[in-house]
Amino acid sequence: MRDKEQGLSSFFDHWTEEDDRTFLYELFSEIIGMKILARLVTVFLVLIVGWSSALAEIVTYPVPMGIYYARHNDDYTVKVRQIGEKEWVDLYEYNVKVDMDTKSDATMVQFDFTGKVEVLIRKNNGEIRSAVVRPLSKGIQSEIDGEHLLFTLDKPQKLSIEFNGDRLNNLHLFANPIIHHVPDKNDPNVMYFESGIHEPTDAASKGFRIPSNTTVYLEGGAVLKGRLLCDHVENIKILGHGMLLEPEQGIAISYSKNIEIDGPTIVNPRYYTVSGGQSEGITIKNLKSFSYQGWSDGLDFMSCSDVLIDDVFLRNSDDCIALYTHRWDFYGDCRNVQVLNSTLWADIAHPINIGTHGNTKTGDEVLEHILFKNIDILEHDEDDRDYQGCMTINVGDHNLARNITFEDIRVENIQEGQLFHLRVMYNPKYNTGPGRGIKDIVFRNISCTGKYINASVVEGYDANRRVENIVFENIVLNGKRVTSLDELNVDKKDFVGKIQLK
Numbered sequence: 001m002r003d004k005e006q007g008l009s010s011f012f013d014h015w016t017e018e019d020d021r022t023f024l025y026e027l028f029s030e031i032i033g034m035k036i037l038a039r040l041v042t043v044f045l046v047l048i049v050g051w052s053s054a055l056a057e058i059v060t061y062p063v064p065m066g067i068y069y070a071r072h073n074d075d076y077t078v079k080v081r082q083i084g085e086k087e088w089v090d091l092y093e094y095n096v097k098v099d100m101d102t103k104s105d106a107t108m109v110q111f112d113f114t115g116k117v118e119v120l121i122r123k124n125n126g127e128i129r130s131a132v133v134r135p136l137s138k139g140i141q142s143e144i145d146g147e148h149l150l151f152t153l154d155k156p157q158k159l160s161i162e163f164n165g166d167r168l169n170n171l172h173l174f175a176n177p178i179i180h181h182v183p184d185k186n187d188p189n190v191m192y193f194e195s196g197i198h199e200p201t202d203a204a205s206k207g208f209r210i211p212s213n214t215t216v217y218l219e220g221g222a223v224l225k226g227r228l229l230c231d232h233v234e235n236i237k238i239l240g241h242g243m244l245l246e247p248e249q250g251i252a253i254s255y256s257k258n259i260e261i262d263g264p265t266i267v268n269p270r271y272y273t274v275s276g277g278q279s280e281g282i283t284i285k286n287l288k289s290f291s292y293q294g295w296s297d298g299l300d301f302m303s304c305s306d307v308l309i310d311d312v313f314l315r316n317s318d319d320c321i322a323l324y325t326h327r328w329d330f331y332g333d334c335r336n337v338q339v340l341n342s343t344l345w346a347d348i349a350h351p352i353n354i355g356t357h358g359n360t361k362t363g364d365e366v367l368e369h370i371l372f373k374n375i376d377i378l379e380h381d382e383d384d385r386d387y388q389g390c391m392t393i394n395v396g397d398h399n400l401a402r403n404i405t406f407e408d409i410r411v412e413n414i415q416e417g418q419l420f421h422l423r424v425m426y427n428p429k430y431n432t433g434p435g436r437g438i439k440d441i442v443f444r445n446i447s448c449t450g451k452y453i454n455a456s457v458v459e460g461y462d463a464n465r466r467v468e469n470i471v472f473e474n475i476v477l478n479g480k481r482v483t484s485l486d487e488l489n490v491d492k493k494d495f496v497g498k499i500q501l502k
Contacts, residue, residue, distance in 0.1 A: 056082050056115025059178055061220035061241065062195045063092045071095050071245075073107040076171050077122040082115055083152070097268050097292040099168055099347040100317035108290070110174035110265065112220070112241065113153075121149040121171065123163055134160045135343055135376035137410055158288065158313040158343055160378060167379065174265070174288050174313065176241055183215045183239070190214070193242060195221025205229055206248045210236055218242025218264050227269070230256045230279075239263055250274055250289070254330070257281045268292060273314065276301040277330035287312045292347070297322055302357065303332035303365075308340075315345040315378075319353045323367060325399055326359035334367045345378040350392045354404065358397030360433035367395075370404045381415035388454060389421025390414065391443065395435030396425055402440045411448040419448050420456035420490070424465045438467045439497075447476040453489065460495025468497025475501075 058080055063071075073095035079088035091109040098106045131149050133140040140159065142151040149161065153175055161171040185192035191214055200207050207227035210216055215237040216228065222242030227249040230236050238261045244250050250266040250273040253259050258281040265288040266273045273289040273296075276282055282304060289298050289312070298314035300322040301307055314320040321344065323334050344351040352372060358365050372391070380390045390411050393401050411419060420443065426434035437460070460466040475482040482488045485501060492499065 057113060057178060058082060058089050058117060059112035059220065060089060060091060061111075063221065064195065064197045064223055066197045067223060067245070068092075073105060075105075075107050075123070075125055075169060077124060078109045078171070078173070079120045080111060080113070080117050081120075082113075082117055088120060093171075094267070096172070096290040098290060098315055098317070100292055100294060100296075101348070102168055103292055104168035106168065106170055106172065106290075108172040108174070108265075108267075108288075110176060110241070110288075112176045112178040113156075114178055116152065116154045117175070118150060118152050119173065121161060123147055123149070126164075129164045131161065131163050134162065134378055134412060135410070136412060137376055156286075158311075160345075172288075172290075172313075172315070176263070176286065179240065179263070183217050185217070187215075191216045193218050193222040193224060193240075195219050195242075196223070198222065198224045198226075200224075200226035202226075207252070210238075212236070215239065227252055230254070230259055232256060234258050236260070237262070241265070243267060244269070246270070253277065253279050253282060255279060259283070260285075262286055265289070269296060271295055271297070272300050273298045273316070274300075276304040276307070277328070278303045278332055280305045282306070283308045283310075284312060285310045287314075289314045289316065291316045291318070293317060298344075300324070301334060301337070302327040302330040303334060304337075305333065305335045307337040309338065309342065310340045312342045313345075314343070315347065317348040318346075319350045320344040320346050321351070322353045322356070323370065324355065324357040325365035325367060326397070327357040331359060331365075333365050335369050337370045339372045339375065341374045343376045343378060346380050346382070346390075349382050349387050351377045351380055351390050352392060352406075353389075354393045355395035355399045355401045355435065355438075356397075356427070356430055358395070358399035358435070360398045360431075363398035363433075363436070365399055367399060367401045368403045372406045372409065374408045375406075375410070377409065377411040379413050379415060380411070380417040382417045385454070386427065388417040389456070390417065390419050390448075391446075392421040393438050393441065394421060394423050394425060395438055396427055396431035396433070398433055398436050400436040401438045404440075405442045405444065406446065407442070407444040409443075409446045411446070411450075414448070414450045414453045416454070418454045418456045419446075420458070422467050422470065423457055423459045424461040424467060424495070425459075426461065434461045434465055437465050438470075440469050442471045442473065443475065444471075444473040446472075446474070449478055451478070455489050455491040457491050457493065458496050458499065459491075459493035462495060466495045466497055469500075470498070471500045471502065473502035 078091045212233040218240035220241040227247040230253045244266045254277040262285045297318040298316040298320040424435040
């Protein structure tokens, strides 16, 4: 045994070496026998599985009685359960309005979970001939079983489930992560909205004003019927899985800095879901939005810098995301903006629009250092050629747009519109002068499906207001990699400089 005692000593002196780990296993096997070792391993695995099961959880939200019957949509019955459980958890199906042209009634459900869950959907108004779960990039495999659809989730997702090709009366499913750190409702720096309906007392602002250094928490089941106002403030957090229901506007940020939004759902605001004006340090995560009226944009930022948008779902009847410089009383550049890991659905207008509004008095505002990465665009439908384009840079009012990258963008459907739209323009409806130019733009790893898509537009304004240095890299249309501008379906007009196709 002396050699083995020396070996064991060597193991503790050098426990990271592979030979010592192997020797320890052999030593233990010799001492206690393989059968006992196998039993210990089995017990260990059982404990691990049990521990994981104990961590698995589903959280649903109460629905206030004041909206329980008025807001329910009976098109679908949706249930979830943990893998291995017998009992299903029934979800409340909210009615949400979508699409300005049709004002259709769609459905939305949401819950929080850890672990792995099954989702069961029953279609209540007709047979299931086909079903699709989008974005397709999520790779969710579903199974039709009579009048039910079944699929499994192992991580948070934001999905559209569509039966028989119906994208207007579809089901939106938001599976959120569980919130583990809830702020103390008794903290003087916390505005805590418990489950239930909350109406603003400030009739003039039609909303809830938030002071500096405040955390706002919307408990699951909290329903606010007014906007949240961040005006001339700093260090604000708006957290939780509650809802803003048909406010005048969702969240308004002006002349402020260090604003974080994480978790809420904003249903059918009259105007913007979130607007930012002359502010900096804005972070938006896990936000969900629906709108169906004119000028009901998703996220619009005017003269804002240092903005991060991550993991949002926006279905809007105007631009989903718009970036401008000067507008109204807001002045300054727009720079350092990142939009990541998100899903955009434009029932009307653009999924992404950059540059329309600016300042012709000074003529020196810039939109720059902007990145859109890992984005699923589910729809784009716009009949007016001036407002088409899934990825649009449309500069007016002496704006200059530069150093902008679109990367890993997947466009699933264009009902009517264009893939790219790069134009230095003067639109008398919105502008008091033309833009200054567009340059140093990269489109990388872009895919699009759809046969009847209008030609993309690339157009300068004059010899001094040009579009130049545009790179298209790895563009795939209907499964085929593009090798020429003709295949890219681009209408290249006047005052356009170098376009490179890789």
